[in-house]
Amino acid sequence: MDARQPPPLLDRALGRVASRFMASRIPSPSVGLLGEPRTRAMLEALDAHRPRALALAAAWDAGEPGASEAYGAHAADALAFMRRRTVELARAPLERAAAAVHRRFGDTDEREHLDDPDLDPRVRVRMIEHLDALNRVIGSYRAFLRAMEPLFARDRPTRLLDLAAGHGGFALDLAREARARGLALEITATDLRAEYLALGEAVARREGLPVDFAVQDALDLSNLAPGAFDLIVCTQAIHHFPASMTARMFREAARAATRGVVFVDGCRSVMQGALIRTLGHLRYRDAGLAHDAWVSFRRFYAPEELGLLARLGPEAPDVEAKWMRPGHCLVRYRRP
Ligand SMILES: C[S@@+](CC[C@H](N)C(=O)[O-])C[C@H]1O[C@@H](n2cnc3c(N)ncnc32)[C@H](O)[C@@H]1O
Incomplete structure (x- = not known):
């Protein structure tokens, strides 16, 4: 099926309900209600x-x-x-x-099935297809693009590097x-x-999409030619990483990108997690997708937390961190 075809009627209706629910902020009491103490705690940190x-x-x-490594460890202490x-x-x-709910349900050491390298490849592909469908239905991919567009070059093609892209769902x-x-x-x-990249490469070939795929450690971009990329992005991946790694990845990207960096991930929310798990x-x-959704929502960061990790370095004055529709955390760095 052409992935640009509109989703079936049922999915469109579900998508509308889900994205309105998520964008309303009501289902994210921990974001809304803890916003003030969290902002004060971030400033203290x-x-x-x-x-x-x-x-x-x-x-x-x-x-x-x-x-x-020492910078990453220090960032983890700060968080x-x-x-x-x-x-x-x-x-x-x-x-x-809200803090009590957060303590009860927030954070878990449980691993997502998709993080298991031994997961049956057929199960992986099925989960990934469902995840992509869900992302399209609730409008996540469009929201990510909107967040990146202000950093696109106006006078020439923008060279965009997607880190920890997995099967390349967003890139495709x-x-x-x-x-x-x-x-x-x-x-x-x-x-x-x-x-994981090979799965995306097969889709790109099938649809004739001009996406390059390459193995790359997101924690060490020193192999990239200076100025090779204008915009470095990372979507829906940072909850897989400990705080130390997230802080290092962000800084590594900010040092390498000529125009800026956009990191976007889900926003921690018990209620949204329950909604997506039910879907x-x-x-x-x-069941695998439902499991991973629940684990992810417990591991997601809050916008102020990502703001802290991104603002510890000298890039701070040019970093913005905020909640973004339909229920995500956005961290954006624009090179001055
Ligand atoms: C949730 S998946 C990627 C999601 C993908 N960005 C998307 O939007 O669909 C997280 C990915 O991080 C990758 N990963 C883990 N450590 C990494 C590292 N140091 N450098 C690059 N990728 C890494 C994993 O292999 C995995 O594919």
């Missing part, structure tokens, strides 16, 4: 941790061995501090209730959209695992 982070960033830029302070600063009754959708709208993009989808069972009849 920046005050306490930024001086050392800046020193480590300078050592990293100077090529000092181990500095990048742990911020999370502790968020709970302490949540004093109003509704804030405390972006290529379809670019073709339909005449957007000048040169897209490279990368991941650590060649076998996984009822609409897609895919």
Whole structure:
């Protein structure tokens, strides 16, 4: 089926309900209700941790061995501090209730099935197809593109590098959209695992989509030619990584991109997790997808948390971090 065909009527109706529900913010009490204590906790964490982070960033830029790892470890400490302070600063009754739900359901060490390299390849492909369908139906991929467009070059094709792209679901959708709208993009989808990229490569070949695929460690972009990419993005992947890795990945991307960086992921929410888990069972009849959705929503970051990780380094003045429809965290860096 052509992935640009409109989804069936039932999916369109479900999609409308789901994206309105997610965009209403009501289902994300932990985002809305904890927003104030979390912002204050983020500012405290920046005050306490930024001086050392800046020193480590300078050592990293100077090529000092181990500095990048030390920067990541320090960022993880800063986030742990911020999370502790968020709970302490949540004093109003509704804030405390949200913090309690958050503590009960937030964070888990459970692994997603899709992270299991030994997962049956047929099950993987089925889950990925459902995930792509879900992303199209709730409008995630379009929202990601809207967040990236302000950073596109105006006078020449934008060279876009997608990190931790997995099977390239977003990169492929972006290529379809670019073709339909005449957007000048040169897209490279990368991941650590060649076998995941191969799934996307097969789709690109079948549909004649101009997407390059390459194995790339998102934590070390030193192999890229200087100025090789204008925009470096990472979608729906950072909840798979510990805070130390997220902070390093963001900085590594900010150092390499000529125009900017966009990282986007789901936003932590118990209620949205329950909604998507239910859709996984009822609409897609895919217990694996339902499981992974629930685990993901528990592991997602909040916008202020990603804001902290991105603002510890010298890029801070040019970083924005916010909640974004239909229920995502956006971190965007625009090179001055
Ligand atoms: C959820 S998946 C990718 C989702 C994809 N970006 C999307 O929007 O559909 C997370 C990916 O991160 C990749 N990954 C893990 N560690 C990595 C690293 N150090 N560098 C690059 N990719 C990595 C995994 O192989 C996996 O494919």
